Amino acid sequence: MRIAAFEVRDDERQSFDDEARRLGVEVALHEEKLEPGNATMAEGFDGVSTLGLSRLDSSLLETLARQGVKVVATRTVGYNHIDLDAAKRLGIAVLNADYAPNGVAEYAVMFMLMVLRNYKPSLWRGQVYDFSLKGLRGRELRNLTVGVMGTGRIGATVIRCLTGFGCRILAYDPHPNDAVANHAEYVDLETLYRSSDIITLHMPLLPSTEHIINRDTIARMKDGVVLINCARGGLMDLEALIDNIESEKIGGLGLDTVETEEDLIHRDRRTDILTNRGVAYLRQFPNVVMTQHMAFYTDAAVHSMVNCSVEGIRSVLDTGTFRTRIA
Template sequence: MRIAAFEVRDDERPAFDEAAERTGVRIELHAGRLTPDAVPLVRGCDGVSALGQSRFDAPMLETLSRMGVRAVATRTIGYNHIDLDEARRLGIMVLNADYAPNGVAEYTVMFILLVLRNYKPALWRGQVYDFSLKGLRGRELRNLTVGVMGTGRIGATVVECLTGFGCRILAYDPHPKASVAEHAEYVDLETLYAQSDVITLHMPLLESTHHIINRESIARMKDGVVLVNCARGELMDLDALIDNIEAEKIGGLGLDTVETEGELIHRDRRTDILTNRGIAYLRQFPNVVMTQHMAFYTDAAVHSMVACSVDGIKAVLEDGDFRTRLV
């Protein structure tokens, strides 16, 4: 069995080597994305592994199917870059990654604390030996209400992490969990918007959740609300974020992911002329903390993402274990 892996980072290579030795699968590693120009690299392979910047749209899937590819695995939890309906029509198995939710959940709590305690301007001042306090007074989490939008594995773990801070926790999810309800109060979105001092998103990117944070939803939130996004950038309308930071309706942002980030994330663009004005403008505000889509990025998660990819393809194609198929 042969697998072509794309978007392979240097830190993933040891995990791929270990997976190849453990499974006996031949894995061909490529640093670039899977694009139409890179398709010839897939010839002779049974499966393809990639990250979120490779687009598996209908034309790409049709091409892969003609080449004999029977399984596609994304080394991410999200799979909005894959046309699932077309994959089903072509009989291509689609798998996503599974890794412990702790890394992203802990990162989320870190973001909340960084914004509430004005760490970014404090860091800036310290670097030029300005040790003044004016404008840096923060808020204590125990006195606030935190709204968690989405209580899947990551959202549920965020709720669990927050219980130690003594804050009031609200939760929204179309499918409530009894275990989460032990620590959080499930409410509708209107209530969550109106009563939360901090709102953190842990929802998948679907047609129904695209731009769920927009001008209208922000208008229904508290003045000075803090928003955190460690899920998918397109859940938030970038222009609406900028306008409401400027108007001081939003009191702070913690963003590990932002819409229109595709040409930036995980790439060194220091010497390039960038045209992404929205992100460049948003990141300069003192109450906006942004990182490069790295909430997932821990040693345990990297190993698990690679292992899920290789083991999953092998399981569905060789062992007939279709439980790993993403449906």
């Protein structure tokens, strides 16, 4: 059984070696993302493992199918970079990663606190020995209402984390969870937009959720609303964020992901000329905290992502059950 892994980071290599040895499979590791120009590197392999920068569209999946690939596994929870309809038509099973939600949930709460307590400008001042307080007065989470959009495993864990702060918690999800309802009040989106001081997103990027945060929805929110995104960049309209942070309709942003980030994330671009003006402009605001798509990035999660990928591919091939398994 042979697996070709792409977009492999240095911190994943030991986990891949451990899993290959434990499961008795051969794994070839490649730093490059999988794309049409290097798809021959997967020829003769039974399964392929990637991260989110490899765009597995219909054409690329057809190439993989001709080369004998039967399973594609993404080492991410999100799977919007894979054409599921094409995979189903071609008989290729698709798997996504499943790891404990705690890391991302804790990161989202951290973002809330960083924005509320003006972490970024206070850090800037401290680095030049400016220890003044003017303009740094924050707000306490216990006095605010937090709206959680999406109450799957991560959203539900965010809610559990927030219960200790004593804040009011609103929740929205097309499929309410009875356990979540013990800690949060399920409301419709209009009520959540209108009533929340902080809104945090924990939903997949689908055609129905793309740009769910846009000019119109922001206009229906409270003045000074704080928005948090540790899910997918495409959930928020970048230009709408810029215009509304400029006008101060938005009081603060905590962004671990933003649309158009593909040419930036997880790469050292210090000496490059950057053409991504929206991201470069947005990150300079004192009330905008941005990180490099790393909310997931803990030791436990990295190992789990590799494990899900390798063990999942082996399981599908062993059982001969070639169907999509999306957590």
